[in-house]
Amino acid sequence: MNNTYFEILRPGVNTTVQDTGRNHLYHIGITVSGAIDQKNYKLSNYLVSNELNEAVIEFAYQGPLLKLKNGQINFAITGDIIFNIIRNNLSVEEGNCYQSYILDDGDQIDIISTKKTTYGYLSVSGGFKLEEVWGSYSINTKAQIGPNNGKKYSINEKIFVKKNHIENIKDKKVNYSNPFNGIIRVIKGTNFDYFSKESKNIFFTETYSVTRLVDRMGMRLDGPNLENIINTNIKSEGLIRGVIQVPADGKPIILLSDHGTIGGYPKIAVVISADLDKVAQLVPGSKVNFKEVNLEEAEKLFKDYSIETNKYFNEYS
Amino acid sequence: MIKNISNLGDSAVYCDFGSEVNESINANVIDYFNHLTLLIKLKKIQGINNLTPSYNKLIISFDLSLTNFSKLKKIIENIEVIKDIKKKNKKIKIPICCDDSYGLDFERLSNILKLSKDEILAFFFNKEYFCYMTGFIAGMPFVGDINEKIRIERLETPRVKVPKGSIGITEQFANIYTYESPGGWNIIGNTPKKLFEKFNLQDPALIKPGDKISFYQITKEEYLKFNE
Numbered sequence: 001m002n003n004t005y006f007e008i009l010r011p012g013v014n015t016t017v018q019d020t021g022r023n024h025l026y027h028i029g030i031t032v033s034g035a036i037d038q039k040n041y042k043l044s045n046y047l048v049s050n051e052l053n054e055a056v057i058e059f060a061y062q063g064p065l066l067k068l069k070n071g072q073i074n075f076a077i078t079g080d081i082i083f084n085i086i087r088n089n090l091s092v093e094e095g096n097c098y099q100s101y102i103l104d105d106g107d108q109i110d111i112i113s114t115k116k117t118t119y120g121y122l123s124v125s126g127g128f129k130l131e132e133v134w135g136s137y138s139i140n141t142k143a144q145i146g147p148n149n150g151k152k153y154s155i156n157e158k159i160f161v162k163k164n165h166i167e168n169i170k171d172k173k174v175n176y177s178n179p180f181n182g183i184i185r186v187i188k189g190t191n192f193d194y195f196s197k198e199s200k201n202i203f204f205t206e207t208y209s210v211t212r213l214v215d216r217m218g219m220r221l222d223g224p225n226l227e228n229i230i231n232t233n234i235k236s237e238g239l240i241r242g243v244i245q246v247p248a249d250g251k252p253i254i255l256l257s258d259h260g261t262i263g264g265y266p267k268i269a270v271v272i273s274a275d276l277d278k279v280a281q282l283v284p285g286s287k288v289n290f291k292e293v294n295l296e297e298a299e300k301l302f303k304d305y306s307i308e309t310n311k312y313f314n315e316y317s
Numbered sequence: 318m319i320k321n322i323s324n325l326g327d328s329a330v331y332c333d334f335g336s337e338v339n340e341s342i343n344a345n346v347i348d349y350f351n352h353l354t355l356l357i358k359l360k361k362i363q364g365i366n367n368l369t370p371s372y373n374k375l376i377i378s379f380d381l382s383l384t385n386f387s388k389l390k391k392i393i394e395n396i397e398v399i400k401d402i403k404k405k406n407k408k409i410k411i412p413i414c415c416d417d418s419y420g421l422d423f424e425r426l427s428n429i430l431k432l433s434k435d436e437i438l439a440f441f442f443n444k445e446y447f448c449y450m451t452g453f454i455a456g457m458p459f460v461g462d463i464n465e466k467i468r469i470e471r472l473e474t475p476r477v478k479v480p481k482g483s484i485g486i487t488e489q490f491a492n493i494y495t496y497e498s499p500g501g502w503n504i505i506g507n508t509p510k511k512l513f514e515k516f517n518l519q520d521p522a523l524i525k526p527g528d529k530i531s532f533y534q535i536t537k538e539e540y541l542k543f544n545e
Binding site: 023024025026027028029030032133134142143144145150187189190235236237238239240242243260261262263267270271272273295298299302306 | 323324325326327328329331336338350357366367368369370371372373374375376378381382385386450451452453454455456457459495496515518521522525526
């Protein structure tokens with residue numbers, strides 16, 4: 001039996017495993033979860049020649065310090081991340097994202113911090129040995145569902161990998177940067193008309209900033225108040241990733257992968273699917289402007305996003 | 318039936334069954350939910366990720382790389398939902414201890430409602446309730462309608478932590494906190510009964526939309542000794 005694993009010498013701020021997420025459970029209150037930036041998640045799998053839906057380690061801000069035991073693996077890191085590879089002879093190599101590396105028995109990966117993204121991904125060739133819960137390997141810390149009893153990883157725990165040998169991957173690389181031009185494209189929400197004429201105008205013209213109140217559930221923004229002229233509560237109803245809610249305090253909240261499944265705040269807008277990955281990666285303090293697009297444009301932009309994403313997987317395969 | 322179908326963003330269908338909250342509108346929502354669940358199971362409909370029934374809305378989220386709004390809208394418009402006459406909804410009895418160590422908001426309730434704790438409880442226990450929906454957190458049931466005499470707004474400042482098992486009331490509804498969670502409902506008691514079993518992969522939630530719920534009061538001693 002394969003006994004190759006990472007020993008967690010430092011867990012990092014919020015280290016979990018994630019995949020494409022968990023579906024068909026909203027109706028009982030279990031949210032989708034999954035990698036918050038699906039594009040970087042898939043790229044990390046591509047770089048180690050995995051199936052694109054293999055589970056990977058997701059970390060935020062400061063990542064983990066991991067020591068490999070009893071084997072050899074290929075790994076890759078995606079995002080905008082500073083990390084070192086500490087070889088078992090204690091020599092230190094500076095790591096580059098979007099490139100695969102070989103890790104030997106006793107080597108360590110020290111994920112020091114994220115730079116212009118909040119989240120990063122660590123994939124290993126063959127994937128991790130994890131318990132599947134309701135069709136997914138994603139950890140949902142809120143409901144404590146998923147591998148590791150639904151909890152984020154802590155010190156001295158072990159994460160087992162499926163393979164103990166390296167693949168002939170030969171330093172696979174992709175050229176990818178995480179560009180963000182400050183524009184979040186949205187479709188008007190189902191309660192758009194709950195807001196005053198001035199506030200509708202403000203929403204699409206003024207700049208908002210990302211506060212420190214950001215986690216996998218959602219992202220609170222700060223900026224000019226949005227005045228609700230009808231009702232600051234609606235009868236609770238279903239939610240999806242990307243919904244922008246405005247509670248009574250007039251400040252928008254963007255819902256992310258671990259959002260509550262139903263809620264009673266008016267929805268001013270919804271982020272288009274093509275922009276969800278980059279929104280989730282915004283760091284506190286980022287400035288954003290909302291731009292309205294219609295449904296047809298959003299569908300077209302999603303097609304472009306899919307073609308753009310898939311090109312990384314096609315050109316090297 | 319559905320009054321209006323619109324898009325929620327680019328990857329969800331928003332089915333509006335009306336603005337009121339009552340059992341007949343909600344039963345309509347649940348009939349559509351059950352029908353679509355069956356179509357998904359039989360693979361007669363593609364690309365749907367999730368269905369979220371609530372009081373008077375049904376939200377259908379989908380994978381935009383597999384389908385789109387106009388395709389699904391057409392399918393939903395042409396569905397003939399068979400009214401589920403032989404409902405398989407359960408009747409469930411939930412024990413609650415309303416000792417002051419569990420019922421956290423009786424002082425506020427008495428002040429605002431001008432009723433004693435015993436009067437509030439008499440109104441609350443004297444009724445069978447209907448589960449409109451589950452969600453927000455895993456397995457949390459939203460039931461109604463509570464007697465008009467005990468209807469009250471949410472707390473002005475929500476609690477950061479509502480204990481697991483708490484029963485809360487607000488407006489015409491009651492709910493049960495299946496996990497410790499932030500929340501702003503008025504807490505009248507706590508149940509020792511397990512409502513969500515995350516290791517039961519087939520059927521984790523005890524209470525489902527459409528079920529009939531009745532509550533009965535237990536003492537603190539019975540609460541502490543409670544054994545399923």
